[in-house]
Amino acid sequence: MEQIQKSILIVDDEDYIRQSFIDYFEDRHWLVFDTESGESALELLKTQACSAAIVDIRMTGMDGETFIKNASKKYPDMSFIICTGSPEYKTSEDILRFPNIANQVFGKPVIDIDKLENTIKEMIGRQNNKDLAIK
Template identity: 25%
Template sequence: MDDTEIKILVVDDDQYILSLLIDTLKAIGYDSFGAVDGLDALGKLKQDTYNLVITDVKMPRMGGVELLTEIRKIYPGLPVLYITGVASPEIISEIVPNGFLTKPFRISQIETLIKNTLAPQKYSSPGNVKKVMIVDDDDAFREMMVESLNVYEFKTIAVADGIGALNTLENESVDAVITDIKMPYMDGITLLKKIKEIHPEIPTIVITAYLSDDEVKSNLINFSADGFFEKPFDMEQIVNLLKNI
């Protein structure tokens, strides 16, 4: 499918974000249109055919989660991306979007995510299994994460701290990093910051028992974690996020 044939519906109640995304998508070469909330989007979907929906999560009248639920019922083959600062547990329900467009937006990120979303799914191919790095100083937790992700056919690399993670990333390529916060030698926030500086293309997910700490949550958002989960967590939510980032 040629880019000029792709029609994208952007849904956001923030007029600045809406206009910015529409203009960016048009600059890339996509035919893009806007809706101000979920109800407006459903109305436009009844009137025209779109190849992709990019939606904010929190909106008046109907938010992104409700919109995704309706789209899955009415247009089950239509891909949906969430616009979000971070993929937190409350927006990852049983119905999962096809991906997350995280703020702040980068044109290269938008273009790559759209191409990957609209391309034929390759995840089930044995040659395209995702490799995930797990960073945690708790031996039992690392082992549990490795075993759990292996069940879902992910390849895994496990290290005990942030320094070990950065050293490993010098020689190993990975598709995502899952890290704890409280660790010796280098904590998870520092690791997250360094990964975003050195390897900005690698998605990062934080698992912590300290999500209620406002400073921790602020750091996760400031350093653009792609998702965070509080212990105890639902493994399937993490797997769903890994499949879609």
């Protein structure tokens, strides 16, 4: 059986946050892409498929929720995980309607990054099982 490489997109306007995620996921054999804005992430997705994205909410320009709404419609097979440094952030009703958004919001700094990775893997697994059921 052919093994599909896991790919992840990190969307965060803070360099050190992106780099810490890049280091973690590359060490675990993920193919990692990163951008500093929602706009550049949408451009990247035009040419590079990703299994999942970790998305900051408060960024310069397009905010994370707007990115997720746009990307989720165009790339419904992707999974999206919100990771924010804003403790007061509450997921909007609009975002909760998308089936490919993680139920849990992860705060920054991420205390349990293994739990974050496991959440991503579970979401990708559910998506893959749904695709197999359709075929």
